[in-house]
Amino acid sequence: MLTLPAEGSPPKNRTGLPEGVVRTDESFLRRKRSSNISEPETSFLTRSLQALLCTARDSPEDSRRAIQACATVGVATARAPRATPGPTISNASRLANDAARSCARSHDSARLDGTLGRRGLVTTKAAQVNDLIEITAPPRLQWQSMGTSSQLPTQTSTGISGGTAGRLRPGSAFPGFRSWADRSWRLLGTGLSFFTFGVGGLVLGAVVFPLCRALIRKPESRQRFARRIIGGSFSAFVWMMKSLGVLSYETRGLDKLADVTGALIIANHPSLIDVVFLVSFFPQADCIIKRGVTRNPFMHGAARTANYISNSEPEEILSSCTQRLRAGSNLILFPEGTRRDQTEPIRFKMGAAAIAVRAQARIVRILIRCEPPTLRKNEAWYHIPRQRPHWTFEFPPPVPVEELTGDEQNQRRATRKLQKSLLGYYEYLRTHQK
Amino acid sequence: MYEAIKGVLVEQFEIEESLVTRDANLYEELDIDSIDAVDLLVRLRELTDKRIAPEDFQQVRTIDDILDKLAT
Numbered sequence: 001m002l003t004l005p006a007e008g009s010p011p012k013n014r015t016g017l018p019e020g021v022v023r024t025d026e027s028f029l030r031r032k033r034s035s036n037i038s039e040p041e042t043s044f045l046t047r048s049l050q051a052l053l054c055t056a057r058d059s060p061e062d063s064r065r066a067i068q069a070c071a072t073v074g075v076a077t078a079r080a081p082r083a084t085p086g087p088t089i090s091n092a093s094r095l096a097n098d099a100a101r102s103c104a105r106s107h108d109s110a111r112l113d114g115t116l117g118r119r120g121l122v123t124t125k126a127a128q129v130n131d132l133i134e135i136t137a138p139p140r141l142q143w144q145s146m147g148t149s150s151q152l153p154t155q156t157s158t159g160i161s162g163g164t165a166g167r168l169r170p171g172s173a174f175p176g177f178r179s180w181a182d183r184s185w186r187l188l189g190t191g192l193s194f195f196t197f198g199v200g201g202l203v204l205g206a207v208v209f210p211l212c213r214a215l216i217r218k219p220e221s222r223q224r225f226a227r228r229i230i231g232g233s234f235s236a237f238v239w240m241m242k243s244l245g246v247l248s249y250e251t252r253g254l255d256k257l258a259d260v261t262g263a264l265i266i267a268n269h270p271s272l273i274d275v276v277f278l279v280s281f282f283p284q285a286d287c288i289i290k291r292g293v294t295r296n297p298f299m300h301g302a303a304r305t306a307n308y309i310s311n312s313e314p315e316e317i318l319s320s321c322t323q324r325l326r327a328g329s330n331l332i333l334f335p336e337g338t339r340r341d342q343t344e345p346i347r348f349k350m351g352a353a354a355i356a357v358r359a360q361a362r363i364v365r366i367l368i369r370c371e372p373p374t375l376r377k378n379e380a381w382y383h384i385p386r387q388r389p390h391w392t393f394e395f396p397p398p399v400p401v402e403e404l405t406g407d408e409q410n411q412r413r414a415t416r417k418l419q420k421s422l423l424g425y426y427e428y429l430r431t432h433q434k
Numbered sequence: 435m436y437e438a439i440k441g442v443l444v445e446q447f448e449i450e451e452s453l454v455t456r457d458a459n460l461y462e463e464l465d466i467d468s469i470d471a472v473d474l475l476v477r478l479r480e481l482t483d484k485r486i487a488p489e490d491f492q493q494v495r496t497i498d499d500i501l502d503k504l505a506t
């Protein structure tokens with residue numbers, strides 16, 4: 001019979017891990033794939049992790065222990081049979097994932113590595129834990145994470161009704177084979193889509209855009225035409241991936257934005273292809289292109305023909321973005337500057353706020369979710385999640401910047417106020433949305 | 435020149451005059467953010483007709499550093 005640790009003071013053995021975690025962990029390891037893990041065991045595991053986490057926030061020493069515990073538990077649960085039912089195991093693994101991340105971030109990682117003796121242990125284990133999330137976490141729970149991890153729901157209905165893929169499907173004689181076949185198909189489809197994207201880009205860059213520059217003299221019509229082509233090809237790419245069953249997506253409220261002008265369209269940036277979606281939704285919008293991309297001759301041609309803003313000197317970006325917004329075009333911008341994991345707190349660069357304030361633009365604050373996460377930063381395209389990823393795009397109505405800055409007249413103070421408001425908005429959605 | 439820079443910091447960025455010294459850290463002590471830095475660069479160019487490249491400005495931490503960059 002297992003005894004539950006009191007909240008805040010988990011019993012510890014000489015390895016520094018809470019007693020129960022080690023024991024449960026070992027029994028997991030022993031049985032590996034052979035049998036089911038019982039419900040009380042997983043719920044106990046969840047509770048001891050929770051208790052451990054309560055103590056882990058303050059000192060590196062506690063964090064180290066928490067990470068280690070979470071990581072071993074994570075690895076153990078990863079090895080558990082996929083058919084393990086119930087929400088508790090997914091809660092345990094989610095908690096382990098969150099814990100490993102938050103601990104590793106909140107303390108000096110070099111020091112942690114030192115104490116662990118082996119550099120990279122934390123990250124390797126955290127990665128393994130992360131991998132397991134894709135097996136077990138119910139899809140709707142991915143977005144809400146860390147902030148709420150200490151008040152973990154122990155029984156959620158989503159755990160059962162949610163993530164079906166990867167679990168035993170009733171009526172399926174070979175669940176393992178089916179999920180293997182499904183993933184292989186999606187791997188093939190993703191490869192094919194990206195290959196087509198590359199070839200398409202090559203053809204456009206080598207043939208279509210040079211022709212377009214030669215034949216269309218008027219810069220405005222040339223820009224409009226080029227953007228129509230880019231938007232069209234991006235739509236085709238999205239359509240291809242959707243038809244192949246590689247991904248699915250939904251948009252909420254996009255139809256209401258059909259004739260929005262002079263709006264700064266911002267979004268969080270969880271995956272590689274966010275921009276492809278957004279450009280296919282708003283083909284005539286302005287974009288900022290990375291400087292590295294414009295050096296590629298084909299991309300350079302496309303970016304120049306479509307008259308996108310090139311990421312050059314900060315001062316020029318600020319002024320050209322402001323100018324274009326004032327002239328009435330929409331501008332797509334990822335204030336995070338780069339892809340960022342949905343489980344991490346939001347961090348925005350100041351640029352978006354500065355541009356919005358200078359242009360007195362309206363702001364469309366898009367929320368992108370991708371469940372399960374895929375095509376993240378430092379994640380290869382062939383890392384195929386266990387379930388088909390689903391993108392959700394939420395388009396709230398545009399908000400005038402004055403509403404968010406409280407009519408602050410001083411530009412600098414208004415920018416800071418807006419920055420705070422945007423951060424608060426996205427952080428709230430990240431931690432509260434289901 | 436130092437007085438001119440100090441003037442910009444106090445008037446445009448509303449930084450308290452007593453905080454501004456030659457070796458105060460612009461980012462940490464004077465609460466200059468990346469956008470302020472861009473604005474400051476523009477003002478400096480207007481004041482001196484000299485251009486500091488944004489890459490060079492990234493190494494700048496104090497007003498003394500700015501004066502050094504302007505001198506070279």
